[in-house]
Amino acid sequence: MTTAVRAEQATKIYGSGPTEVRALDGVTVAFEQGRFSAIMGPSGSGKSTLLHCIAGLDELTSGKVFIGDQDLGQLNDRELTLLRRTRVGFVFQAFNLVPTLSASENITLPLDIAGTAVDSDWFDRVIDVLEIGDRLSHRPSELSGGQQQRVAVARALASQPDVIFADEPSGNLDSKSGAHLLEFLRLAVDEFDQTIVMVTHDPVAAGYADRAVFLEDGHIVDEIDAPTAEAVLDKIRTLEV
Amino acid sequence: MLRATLKGLLGHKLRLALTVLAIMLGTGLIAGSYVFTDTLDRVFSDLFSQSLAGIDAQVTGDVSEELSTFTFPERLPESLVDEIAALDEVEAAVGTVAGLVTLIDPNGEALGGFGPPTIGTSWSDVASPLTVRDGSAPIGDQDLVIDASSADRLDIEIGDEVGVIALGEQERFEVVGTIGLGGSSNFGGATFVSFTYAAAQQLFDAAGFVDTISVVGAGDISPEALVAAIEEIAPENTSVVDAATAAEEQLSGFKEALGFVNTFLLAFGYVSLFVGGFLIFNTFQVIVAQRTKELALLRAIGATKRQVRRMVLVEAFIVSVIGSLLGVVFGVVLAIGIRAAFSRFGGEIPATTPQVLPRTILIAVLSGVIVTVFSALVPAYRASAVPPIAALRQVTARPTSRLFRIVMIAGSVISVLGTGVIAAGLFLDPPEQIPRAAFVGVGAALLFIGLAILSAAFARPLGRTLGAPIRAAFGAIGRLATENAVRNPGRTAVTSAALMVGVALMVFVTILASSLSATTDKLIADTFKTDLVVQPIGFGAAGLSPQIADRIESLDEIEDVVRLRQGPMLVEGDVEFVSASELAKIENAIDIEVVAGDLASVGADGVALSENAASDLDVGVGDTLDVEFARTGEQTLTVRAVFVEAGPGGNIYLDLEGYRRNFTEDFDQSLFVKFDRSFDSAAARSAVEDVLVDFPGTTSLDQSEFADQAITGIRGFVGLVYALLALALVIAFVGIVNTLLLSVIERTREIGLLRAVGSTRKQIRRMVTWESVIIAVYGALLGSVVGIVLARALVEALDTDEIVFRLPVLQIVLAVVLAMIAGVIAAIYPAQRASRLNVLEAIAYE
Ligand SMILES: Nc1ncnc2c1ncn2[C@@H]1O[C@H](COP(=O)(O)OP(=O)(O)O)[C@@H](O)[C@H]1O
Numbered sequence A: 001m002t003t004a005v006r007a008e009q010a011t012k013i014y015g016s017g018p019t020e021v022r023a024l025d026g027v028t029v030a031f032e033q034g035r036f037s038a039i040m041g042p043s044g045s046g047k048s049t050l051l052h053c054i055a056g057l058d059e060l061t062s063g064k065v066f067i068g069d070q071d072l073g074q075l076n077d078r079e080l081t082l083l084r085r086t087r088v089g090f091v092f093q094a095f096n097l098v099p100t101l102s103a104s105e106n107i108t109l110p111l112d113i114a115g116t117a118v119d120s121d122w123f124d125r126v127i128d129v130l131e132i133g134d135r136l137s138h139r140p141s142e143l144s145g146g147q148q149q150r151v152a153v154a155r156a157l158a159s160q161p162d163v164i165f166a167d168e169p170s171g172n173l174d175s176k177s178g179a180h181l182l183e184f185l186r187l188a189v190d191e192f193d194q195t196i197v198m199v200t201h202d203p204v205a206a207g208y209a210d211r212a213v214f215l216e217d218g219h220i221v222d223e224i225d226a227p228t229a230e231a232v233l234d235k236i237r238t239l240e241v
Numbered sequence B: 001m002l003r004a005t006l007k008g009l010l011g012h013k014l015r016l017a018l019t020v021l022a023i024m025l026g027t028g029l030i031a032g033s034y035v036f037t038d039t040l041d042r043v044f045s046d047l048f049s050q051s052l053a054g055i056d057a058q059v060t061g062d063v064s065e066e067l068s069t070f071t072f073p074e075r076l077p078e079s080l081v082d083e084i085a086a087l088d089e090v091e092a093a094v095g096t097v098a099g100l101v102t103l104i105d106p107n108g109e110a111l112g113g114f115g116p117p118t119i120g121t122s123w124s125d126v127a128s129p130l131t132v133r134d135g136s137a138p139i140g141d142q143d144l145v146i147d148a149s150s151a152d153r154l155d156i157e158i159g160d161e162v163g164v165i166a167l168g169e170q171e172r173f174e175v176v177g178t179i180g181l182g183g184s185s186n187f188g189g190a191t192f193v194s195f196t197y198a199a200a201q202q203l204f205d206a207a208g209f210v211d212t213i214s215v216v217g218a219g220d221i222s223p224e225a226l227v228a229a230i231e232e233i234a235p236e237n238t239s240v241v242d243a244a245t246a247a248e249e250q251l252s253g254f255k256e257a258l259g260f261v262n263t264f265l266l267a268f269g270y271v272s273l274f275v276g277g278f279l280i281f282n283t284f285q286v287i288v289a290q291r292t293k294e295l296a297l298l299r300a301i302g303a304t305k306r307q308v309r310r311m312v313l314v315e316a317f318i319v320s321v322i323g324s325l326l327g328v329v330f331g332v333v334l335a336i337g338i339r340a341a342f343s344r345f346g347g348e349i350p351a352t353t354p355q356v357l358p359r360t361i362l363i364a365v366l367s368g369v370i371v372t373v374f375s376a377l378v379p380a381y382r383a384s385a386v387p388p389i390a391a392l393r394q395v396t397a398r399p400t401s402r403l404f405r406i407v408m409i410a411g412s413v414i415s416v417l418g419t420g421v422i423a424a425g426l427f428l429d430p431p432e433q434i435p436r437a438a439f440v441g442v443g444a445a446l447l448f449i450g451l452a453i454l455s456a457a458f459a460r461p462l463g464r465t466l467g468a469p470i471r472a473a474f475g476a477i478g479r480l481a482t483e484n485a486v487r488n489p490g491r492t493a494v495t496s497a498a499l500m501v502g503v504a505l506m507v508f509v510t511i512l513a514s515s516l517s518a519t520t521d522k523l524i525a526d527t528f529k530t531d532l533v534v535q536p537i538g539f540g541a542a543g544l545s546p547q548i549a550d551r552i553e554s555l556d557e558i559e560d561v562v563r564l565r566q567g568p569m570l571v572e573g574d575v576e577f578v579s580a581s582e583l584a585k586i587e588n589a590i591d592i593e594v595v596a597g598d599l600a601s602v603g604a605d606g607v608a609l610s611e612n613a614a615s616d617l618d619v620g621v622g623d624t625l626d627v628e629f630a631r632t633g634e635q636t637l638t639v640r641a642v643f644v645e646a647g648p649g650g651n652i653y654l655d656l657e658g659y660r661r662n663f664t665e666d667f668d669q670s671l672f673v674k675f676d677r678s679f680d681s682a683a684a685r686s687a688v689e690d691v692l693v694d695f696p697g698t699t700s701l702d703q704s705e706f707a708d709q710a711i712t713g714i715r716g717f718v719g720l721v722y723a724l725l726a727l728a729l730v731i732a733f734v735g736i737v738n739t740l741l742l743s744v745i746e747r748t749r750e751i752g753l754l755r756a757v758g759s760t761r762k763q764i765r766r767m768v769t770w771e772s773v774i775i776a777v778y779g780a781l782l783g784s785v786v787g788i789v790l791a792r793a794l795v796e797a798l799d800t801d802e803i804v805f806r807l808p809v810l811q812i813v814l815a816v817v818l819a820m821i822a823g824v825i826a827a828i829y830p831a832q833r834a835s836r837l838n839v840l841e842a843i844a845y846e
C-alpha cells in the first residue's frame, strides 16, 4: 500500500528555556493512501500540532514531513500555499466557511482561487453523496452546524486532493449530526478512494476510521487497526493506567 | 470602571491610533488658523506700536472706521503743521506725505515682481520711528532709503539706482541708505522706502499738503491735554488721536482682515474635523462589536447600562483629549506652513515664535472632544444595549429590517432638515447674531450626515455593481473583495461618506469655478466692446497713472479711451466698492443697457445703479441715496440711471466727476481703449504698448487675454480651496485605512482560512486592495453626485440667466480615478498586515 503522508522524527518545540514545550517529540508515522486514519490522544498531547505540521500549515523544529514524495521542508511559503491549494483538503472544528460566500461558492473556493475549472460531474457526485444539493445557494449563517461541516467536507473533496486533514470535525456538533458527518467521511473514503487523516479525542469518532494512532506527550504510544469505539476505549484505559 | 476603561484603551492601541491621528489632523487646522492669525496679530501689533514710538499724537483727515481699511482720507493743508508746532503744548510737529509706489530696476522690470505694495513716505529726522541702519538719510531730492530687510531680499545696495513710479512717470533715485523701524528691519512684509519731503510731495502730487502730522508733546503733557490743544485749532474733518489710540485704530482694520482669514481657514478646519467624526464613529462601532463578550460579562456581573455607556464615552473622551492636544502641536506646524505659503504670495512675513494662546488650546480641545464624544454616542448606546446573556452564547445582533427602516427614515429626515437649514441660511433673513454661513455650515453638516445614513441603503447594490468588473477580472478573489466591501453596509457607508464630504466640496467648488470661468468668458465676450484693456500688474499695485490715459488718448491710432476707477463708499452703512467711469461714453467700452434715466446725466452728484442694486436699495431714477466717502464724508447722490447688467464694473457707478470730487486717490484702475479703424490693429496696439514702456507695472490685454487673466484669478482661488480641503481628504483617506485595518483584524480567522485552503499572500493583498478601491470609488461617486446636485441647486437658486452652468466632466472623472488610486494606496498597509497573518493563529480555535 502506498504512503500518502509521513513524518520522520518530527519534533516541534514551542518557546524556549523554562517555558519550552515539546509538542511533538520525534514522531515517526505514515498514513496510507485511500485509508481513513485517526490520530487519538488526550487534550494537549500534540494531535493538532502534528496535523498542522503534516498538512503544511506549520513548520517542524526538526525532522521531516512528506506528502507523497514531496519533502515539505524544501518548500517556501508560496509553494506550500500552492500545495495546500491543490493536494490538500481541510476540515476544521469550526469556522470552516467564508461567511460572505454561498455554500456552493465555498465548496469551489480552492478551485476558484487557483483559477481551475470545476469538474461539474465530480461536484455533482460530491454534493449528492453529502446531501447538500438543496442548500447550495445558502450562506453559512443560514445552515445548521452539521450542514456547515458537510459543506466543509465537500470543499475539501472538491479539488480531489491527495489527502484531507480534519481536526475534530465533529467536535462542535451534537452526537447525531456528528455521527452523520463521520459516516460521510467514511463514505468519501469508500466511494471516492479518498485519503483522510482525522484528529479526534472521541473514541466513537475514531471507530469510523480504518486505523487509529495514539499520541501522548508528543510521542506515538500505540496504534490499532480497524478500531471500534470499544477497542479504542479499552486502549485509552490501558494507556492511562 | 475607570480601570476597565483604561485597560480597554491600552488593549486597542492600534485600533485607536488612527482615530487619534484623525482627531489630530482635524483639530490641527482649527488650532493652526488661530496660531497663524494670532502670530500675525502679534507681529503687526508690535510693528504698529513701534511705528508710533516717540510720537505722542497723530493728526490725519477724518475717515469713518468702515472705510479706513480701504482708502486714504483727505489730505491736510501743509500750513497746519506750523500752526500745531507753534502751540505751547507741542515740542515738535512733522508732516508726512505717503503713498504707494512701484520700484523699478535699471532694466525696467518691477523689483521683486508685482507682489505686495511698496510704501513710500517723506523722511523726517524728528518725530519719526525710522532710523538709519547703513549709509545716510535722504538729503538730496534724488536720494532714497529703503528698509534693510527689503534691500537684502531685493539685492539692493547703497549706491544703486532705482526707478520709482507713483502717480506720474518713472523717476530715478539713488539708494543712499537702509533704514529700520525701531529695533526691527522688517516692516511686516511690506517694502518701505523714504524720500525727502520735497521729493515725496512731488511724487505723490501733494504740493502744499501732508497726509499725516506726527506730534511730540512738550514736557510731560498728558496725551489728552495734547489732543485737546490740537483739536482746538484743527479744522473740521480732522482726526486728532493720541499715539496709543492711533496704534489701536491702525490695528483694528488689520484685525478685521485677519478675522476674515481666520474664519476662512477655520471653516476648513471644521470640515476636516467633521470628516474625522465619521472615522471616529466607525472605530468605536467596531471596537464595541468586537468587545461584545467583554461588555456582556461586565453587564452580567452587575454593571449598569449607564456604566457601560460611560465606559465607551470616557474612552472616547480620553482619546479625543490626546488627539486634540497633538492637534495643537500639528496646528503650530500648519501655521508655519501657511505662513510660508502666504510669504510666497505676500512677501516675507517676519518670523516670530508662533503664538499659542490658551484660547487656541481650549477651542481645539473642546471641538475635538465634542466631535469625538458625539461620534461615539451611537456606539456607546449600542454597547449598553448588549444583553448580559451575550457573555454566554454567541448573540449576533442582526439589524432587523424594521430597525433598518427606522434608520433610513431618520436619514431622510436629517437630509431634508439639513437642506432646509441651508435654504433658510441662503434665502431667509437669519437673526442678527447668527451669521448666514453658520446656517449653511450646520445645514450642510446635517445633510452630509443624512446622506451618509441613507447611503448605507445603496452600499450593497452599488458596491456590487462597482465590483462586477473586479469579479470578472479576478474571479473568486474579486468576489470576496466585493462581498467584503458590502458585507457591512453601515461601515462602508460611513467610511465612504467621509470621502463623499471631501469630494462633494471639491466637486462643488470645481463646478462653481468652471461655471464662473465660463460665465466670465461669456460676459467678457458679450460686453467687451473695446480692443484693449490697460491694467496694472499684480494685486498690490497702486493703479494707473492718469498720465497713461492722457498719453494714449493723444495717439493717432486711438479713437477713444474710457477710464475706470474703483473705490469704497458707504451705502446705508455698508461698504460697497463702486466703479467710476466716464459714463457719457462708457457704452463705447462695455455693453451696458440702460432701462431708466440717462448715463450721460449722472454728473458729479449722481449715481447709476444696476436693476438689482436699485431694487435692493428700493430706489429709482430721481430718488436720492445717502452715502459716505472717506474724503468728503456724508453726501447725498441722486439716482440718474438704472441699467440691466452688472457687467465687469459691478452694481454701482459714479461718474468720473463724482469720483474726483469724493476720493483722494487719483489713479485709474482700467483703461478701455478703442482703436481708430483706419489703422491696422497690430500697429495700434504697438503704439499703446510703446506708451506703456514708460510705465512699468502696467499691461495691455485684448479680449481673450483679459478673459484669461480673470480666469487665472479664479483658478488661484480654487487652488487655495483645494489645498485647504486636502486635509479633509487626507482624513477621509486615513478613514479608509482605518476601516480596512479594523476589518482585517476582525476577519483574522477568515483570512487564515483562505490562506489554509490555498490563497497566496498576493491574493489576500489583492482582495483587500480591491475592497479598498470599491469603498473609495463609492465615496467619490457619491461625492461627485452630491457636489453636482449642490452646485446645480445653488445656480438654480441664484435665479439668474447670467450664469453659465458648466460641468467639468474631465475633472470629475479625474477625481474618481484619483479616488481609485487613493484606494489602492490606502490598502497597502492593511493588505500587508492581512497577508502576513499567521495562518495557525488565525485558525486556532479557542
Ligand atoms: N502556539 C503555541 N505556543 C506554545 N505552545 C503551544 C502552541 N500550540 C500548542 N502548544 C502546546 O503544545 C502542546 C500540544 O498542543 P496541541 O497540538 O494543540 O494538542 P491537542 O490538539 O492534542 O490538544 C500543548 O501543551 C499546547 O499547550
Ligand SMILES: [Mg+2]
Pocket (backbone or CB within 6 Å): A047, A048, A049
Ligand atoms: Mg487540538
